[in-house]
Amino acid sequence: MCADVTADYSNTVFLPETDFPMRAGLPAREPDWLARWEKIGVYDRLREKALADARTPFTLHDGPPYANGHLHIGHALNKILKDMVVRSQQMMGKDARYVPGWDCHGLPIEWKIEEQYRAKGLNKDDVDVVAFRQECRKFAEGWIDVQRSEFKRLGVTGKWEKPYLTMDYHAEAVIADEFMKFVTNGSLYQGSKPVMWSPVEKTALAEAEIEYHDHTSHTVWVRFPVVALDQINNPAVLSLQTGNEDRGELLNSLGKASIVIWTTTPWTIPQNRAVSYSPSISYGMYKVDSVEENSTAKVGEVLLMSDALMEGIAKASRCSLTRLCGVGHLDGVTLAHPYRGIEGGAGEWDYDVPLLPGEHVTDDAGTGFVHTAPSHGDDDYQMGLKFQLPMTYNVEADGSYRADLPLFGGQFIINAEGKEGAANVSNIKALHAQGALLAKGKVKHSYPHSWRSKAPVIYRNTPQWFVAIDKPLDDGMSTYGDTIRTRALNSINQLVTWTPIAGRNRLHSMIEARPDWVLSRQRAWGVPLTCFTKVGAKPTDADFILRNQDVNARIKEAFEAEGADVWYVQGFKEKVLHGIVDPSRYNQVFDVLDVWFDSGSTHAFVLRDREDGSADGIADLYLEGTDQHRGWFHSSMLQACGTKGRAPYRGVLTHGFTLDEKGMKMSKSIGNTVAPEEVIKEYGADILRLWVAQSDYTVDLRIGKEILKGVADSYRRLRNTMRFLLGNLAGFTEAEKVAHADMPELEQWVLHRLAELDAEVRAGYARYDFQGVFQKLFTFATTDLSAIYFDIRKDCLYCDPADSQRRRAARTVLDIVFHRLTTWLAPVLVFTMEEVWLCRFPGEQSSVHLIDMPETPAEWMQPSLGLKWDEIRRARRMVTAGLEVERTNKVIGSSLEAAPIVYAAPDLARVLRSVDFAEICITSGIEIKSNELAPMSAYRPLNVVNDLQVDFKHADGEKCQRCWRILPDVGSHKHPGTCQRCNDALG
Incomplete structure (x- = not known):
């Protein structure tokens, strides 16, 4: 039929x-869901549910972004990752809390207000400091509202109506209180040492506020004349080449020789106080044999330099050199400053310059001798401490020499626009006039810049406030060590889980090698260093800093009530010290805290103090970009190890940076930036979130x-x-x-x-x-x-x-x-x-x-079932591949037109017969036979186990008009054109 x-x-x-709908329409529809979640209070309902269920808390502590601009794609990556952590932990049964926060103090905001002042021709220093701070606060408030809306648009859940702000009065009070713990435990001290200084912003900068860019610097090779040889009779001073040289004549030449140094900072020459060498380097005494045109070398002069670097020096100075002999035991040599006796110098540089051994000296580049200015470099400073070299204070906060410095007074190293001033060229000219300039040139190298002003920075000696990270602390929190460094390293190794693990090694190496923490900034917008110094006392005196718990308590109480602005109100010092000590005997400190101390203290006023914080004041996770190993992860570790005795987190997750599709860094000037707002406008936030989920965030991400x-x-x-x-x-x-x-x-x-x-x-x-x-x-x-x-x-x-x-x-x-x-x-x-x-x-x-x-x-x-269906799926793929050949050849249009014979090995055949293999292959029928019977014409897939072949056969019967299967019984039932199954379904 x-x-x-x-x-x-x-x-x-x-x-x-x-x-x-098939089409998502996300850009238009997502805002409605945001409004719905806010209306039904999803986040708060989850907290109520967690409380009722007594769930285990999970706290992701938010690293606060700066409130000073629209979000970039890096912000989106960071917040989406955080949201995925919080939501997944919540849906796996935790009480996952997320309190968003903002960093509101510091240079990013203050700099914006200064820019507005400059545009109006105003000077920030002429404005009342409290009024200026209020403008900074207002600016931050505006951007917090903007960024909050932009973060929420990404679908990020959290306590948005009650975030934490570092400029809240309570936060400022806690930050000051955390600082005063360092005052109390004795780790705070005032020191004078070189720090990275921004002449444009007129403040010290932390390493986290520095970025490195290529920079072209002047280079000079400078002669330092030998003026004394204390060990002139020591035979080991000269290493004779043949033994036939006239030792006396060579010693005489040494007494008239010059040691050659090389530097990329000619402006530091006026601050030179020593020259460093390495006892492990091979030095030689060289004579100039000939010179090329325009060379400043002199035929017959004698120069001391590293043997390994001699050829480079000869090339730079355009001369030929002959080695006279080796030179050793140089610590007895005294040099003259290149500016000794210079006209107009007023005797400023008429002092001896010692030649001193230094572990930092290498013969990788330069001359093997290092110009040492203790006021302008950490290695130099350490040499100054070791050998009690004088510190100089020639450079002002604006990047200029002090006005009364002979010859160079008032000249800028870096000016207010971040450009090079006259100081380098003036020194090069003065060196040349003195006959001290052996050679000059320029070199392109990586150089530190302020990541805010983008201007080069300098190392400058200036009084700053430091926390000593190696000083033993008698604070009763010695479980993980008695110094901040020891506690931090032990926390890194014992208490914290790192994702990825490379983060552990990075932070460990930074903490292990870092110097004391510079806390002070010479700015106006921030939490002040709430301490007082004794009039007439020296920083090394035991009573230099006022350490009084009653005074500290008054300060904290005042900040709680009126905020940190109260520190700058006239008469505050007298009010807070009254009845405890004589106010006239103490000076009030007006530097502000490094903003990294603010964010490093957030664990105290968020995790410890908020109801939705953490019971033990420790977060389950800190999550930020890899740059925060030197930033927030770092400062939080140091701060908490000084006040809590351990890290404020149990886990740290770091993600990479965002790059364009070609792997290039995003730049507005190049025009390759991808704004979250534009992605959301075209695709919707879920596509941006899916990009994050699909990416390996442990490396840099392309978009x-x-x-x-x-x-x-x-x-x-x-x-x-x-x-x-x-x-x-x-x-x-x-x-x-x-x-x-x-x-x-x-x-x-x-x-x-x-x-x-x-x-x-x-x-x-x-x-x-x-x-x-x-x-x-x-x-x-x-x-x-x-x-x-x-x-x-x-x-x-x-x-x-x-x-x-x-x-x-x-x-x-x-x-x-x-x-x-x-x-x-x-x-x-x-x-x-x-x-x-x-x-x-x-x-x-x-x-x-x-x-x-x-x-x-x-x-x-059911593992055994899983293994069985792995075999069935493998067989299905081979059958499907065989049918595809027939479809490509237009033998069939649909797999339901086929009823192939499958020839399988015995074990596989048993598996396939235990199921309806035709149903699985979506054919109208299948016959299973032994693979030993397979004809040569059967389909045999290449590069697979040869235990299955497929022989194509057309299905017998008619096409069911309801299910489209081709079966012999179609047309033999009550309902016309149906198979048995469909006929029964129709009743």
């Missing part, structure tokens, strides 16, 4: 039904138009998966569910995969491996589900009777998959998973973000 080809059964098929297109394609495929689930779950009820034991093997295999994934997803989220989690979920959704399970079960879902066991089992599994995918993906695709959830569970108070990841029954995990 032939099928009735005119029959139309389209209305009898259970096609997917859903309002979930651009082509990359975002790829991300959008991945999103589209995931969205289609979710749409299939929704469409095929229409009308699903609890009564329809089928127990695990009553399910077909295919459904049990899907649940087994869910059990495997559940463990992998939770483990991945626990170690913050968002890329790994997403890759596993994406592969599962697009391969295990869309390409296999959905593909196989579409026939059942569309065509089986509504009450059939197989269809009910399939729908039960779809429901289970729905709950897991939506909650597993919710930390990443916050908007899309909310949309998916509300399509099934609408309601004013409904939200996927109020739901935990479902627990997985142990019975779902």
